[in-house]
Amino acid sequence: MVIDMRNFPHKQILGKKILSIVITMLGFTALLIHDVSVAETRGITIEKTANTQSSNVNKGVYRALIIGNNEYRDEQGKWESLSTAVTDAREVARLLKQQYGFTDVILLENATRRDVLYALEALANRSLKNDNVLIYYAGHGFLDDETNKGFWVPVDATGSDHTTFLRNSTIRDEVSSIASRVQHTLLISDSCFSGSLLRTASRGISESDYTEKYFEKVSKKKSVQIMAAGGFEFVDDDYRESGHSPFTYFLINELKTNNSPMLTVSQLSGNVERAVANNVDQVPESGVLQGAGDELGEFIFIKLDVEIEGVDPDRVKVEVNVIPVDKEKKTKKVNRQPAKQPKVVPIPTL
Amino acid sequence: MLVKKLFLMLLLILLSISNSSADQRLTFGAKLLGAVWKGDNGAGGTDYESNEGGQFGLNVSYKIGDFYTGLNLQRGEYDFNNRAPDKFTPAGRVSNTSVKIQQTDVDLLFGYYFWSQVSLFVDIKNVTNNWLDDPYSQNFLGIGLGTSGYIPINDRWTLFGSFGFIGSGEIKDNNDVKVGEGSSWALEVGTIYTINERHFVNAGIKTRNYSFEYLDSSKQDYNINAIFIGYNYSFSL
Numbered sequence: 001m002v003i004d005m006r007n008f009p010h011k012q013i014l015g016k017k018i019l020s021i022v023i024t025m026l027g028f029t030a031l032l033i034h035d036v037s038v039a040e041t042r043g044i045t046i047e048k049t050a051n052t053q054s055s056n057v058n059k060g061v062y063r064a065l066i067i068g069n070n071e072y073r074d075e076q077g078k079w080e081s082l083s084t085a086v087t088d089a090r091e092v093a094r095l096l097k098q099q100y101g102f103t104d105v106i107l108l109e110n111a112t113r114r115d116v117l118y119a120l121e122a123l124a125n126r127s128l129k130n131d132n133v134l135i136y137y138a139g140h141g142f143l144d145d146e147t148n149k150g151f152w153v154p155v156d157a158t159g160s161d162h163t164t165f166l167r168n169s170t171i172r173d174e175v176s177s178i179a180s181r182v183q184h185t186l187l188i189s190d191s192c193f194s195g196s197l198l199r200t201a202s203r204g205i206s207e208s209d210y211t212e213k214y215f216e217k218v219s220k221k222k223s224v225q226i227m228a229a230g231g232f233e234f235v236d237d238d239y240r241e242s243g244h245s246p247f248t249y250f251l252i253n254e255l256k257t258n259n260s261p262m263l264t265v266s267q268l269s270g271n272v273e274r275a276v277a278n279n280v281d282q283v284p285e286s287g288v289l290q291g292a293g294d295e296l297g298e299f300i301f302i303k304l305d306v307e308i309e310g311v312d313p314d315r316v317k318v319e320v321n322v323i324p325v326d327k328e329k330k331t332k333k334v335n336r337q338p339a340k341q342p343k344v345v346p347i348p349t350l
Numbered sequence: 351m352l353v354k355k356l357f358l359m360l361l362l363i364l365l366s367i368s369n370s371s372a373d374q375r376l377t378f379g380a381k382l383l384g385a386v387w388k389g390d391n392g393a394g395g396t397d398y399e400s401n402e403g404g405q406f407g408l409n410v411s412y413k414i415g416d417f418y419t420g421l422n423l424q425r426g427e428y429d430f431n432n433r434a435p436d437k438f439t440p441a442g443r444v445s446n447t448s449v450k451i452q453q454t455d456v457d458l459l460f461g462y463y464f465w466s467q468v469s470l471f472v473d474i475k476n477v478t479n480n481w482l483d484d485p486y487s488q489n490f491l492g493i494g495l496g497t498s499g500y501i502p503i504n505d506r507w508t509l510f511g512s513f514g515f516i517g518s519g520e521i522k523d524n525n526d527v528k529v530g531e532g533s534s535w536a537l538e539v540g541t542i543y544t545i546n547e548r549h550f551v552n553a554g555i556k557t558r559n560y561s562f563e564y565l566d567s568s569k570q571d572y573n574i575n576a577i578f579i580g581y582n583y584s585f586s587l
């Protein structure tokens with residue numbers, strides 16, 4: 001039988017038009033993927049007006065996820081409530097916002113396992129290429145003696161059931177995911193056995209080497225650093241009734257008393273480690289997150305209200321560069337309701 | 351030629367994505383649909399409605415960053431008493447009464463979340479209707495465009511939906527002879543319940559419409575209205 005195709009000429013043209021639209025859409029898709037990966041946003045610049053020197057060490061946003069767990073709900077009684085973790089977290093969050101220009105700070109108090117994972121994922125989703133991301137955890141930690149594996153213990157942990165804990169490898173995966181997107185990542189863990197998270201690495205820098213050039217150099221190299229309250233040991237909860245753990249007490253103290261415009265994690269951790277070890281039976285550790293792309297860069301804290309010797313405080317200017325909102329909107333999706341984002345949506349079909 | 355162009359574009363997209371360090375996720379799913387097939391054989395024909403029917407589907411999808419691709423296979427039977435969809439052969443219309451029709455759907459799709467909760471997708475769809483009373487089957491192949499999205503309600507519940515259409519597809523019989531052309535659209539809404547990080551269940555309703563025009567200018571329209579439940583197992587790579 002011969003089929004008379006003349007019955008359908010208009011439909012053939014329509015079909016070709018639709019296919020052309022499909023090809024064009026796929027082309028735009030490829031272009032958009034590239035646009036997203038090169039987006040930039042807000043940054044901080046310090047300008048010392050007294051000597052006209054300027055430093056432009058970082059172009060990214062300072063973001064932080066701060067977790068403090070006090071109120072443990074374990075019915076088996078293994079995990080008793082802590083007294084200082086929430087206070088520690090609140091004070092760290094306040095300091096970062098008020099004195100170090102962190103513009104995106106999420107404070108999670110008494111977080112469940114699910115809360116932590118969702119918050120980490122949301123943080124990864126909204127982080128951009130040049131950002132500096134700090135994750136702070138204060139709460140119980142646990143080390144499995146047999147396997148030598150460490151865990152964070154969320155408030156909904158049950159007894160010795162490891163599946164209700166947050167395994168170090170999971171934390172590493174989540175932090176690595178964030179680190180793969182941003183320039184600098186710092187994990188600060190104030191819990192027992194938190195040293196099991198890290199691999200020790202030294203930048204080998206003496207105090208006199210912290211020059212302007214050094215800061216610029218290390219800020220351009222990717223960093224994924226960790227500061228831990230202790231190695232494979234128990235750590236104290238309340239330091240001299242200060243309302244803070246010893247580690248966070250000295251961390252806060254260092255951040256408060258720091259009078260340098262720029263403070264690297266190597267400087268900070270060195271000072272905190274010495275102070276803690278000198279005062280309590282606990283030795284904090286610092287290093288890098290193995291396999292997460294650390295290039296011996298440095299997470300740099302930039303203090304907003306520094307005093308510079310010989311310079312009138314009124315003449316010290318710290319500039320926060322904010323790109324207009326409409327420009328920021330174009331850069332990348334920002335999930336404002338991170339805890340609600342589903343991981344899976346069924347594939348749509350016709 | 352056009353298929354080659356599509357393939358080339360897809361390759362370019364995948365190459366672009368492979369350079370990024372976006373999150374990757376693999377999801378396996380199963381879906382059970384209870385459906386009614388209701389239609390009209392057009393002028394000179396009858397209207398009809400299936401007594402009972404349903405389909406079972408398996409799917410796999412891969413998501414990297416905002417891009418996703420997936421394959422869906424779905425098969426089921428529809429039972430018609432007295433009045434049923436007519437067959438349209440190159441020789442013309444063949445009326446049907448009581449018959450069972452086996453329907454097989456294959457979807458290959460590519461989508462991209464241009465917005466945080468809304469994606470656009472392309473679906474290469476193949477539907478085969480196989481009349482089980484004799485060796486006659488009809489195959490509809492088309493490329494569709496659609497949009498899908500979701501609205502989180504809380505930590506556990508999420509609403510989702512999609513709409514898409516195939517502007518023009520080709521209908522062939524079991525001898526691979528073209529017997530007509532057609533268009534189609536589909537609308538789906540549902541809800542997802544998150545059990546935990548890896549396990550998800552979903553349920554919803556879906557309606558599909560097909561409008562066929564055969565070589566002898568006969569027209570045939572039908573809707574398949576379904577309620578479905580589904581399960582997904584998903585993990586990061």
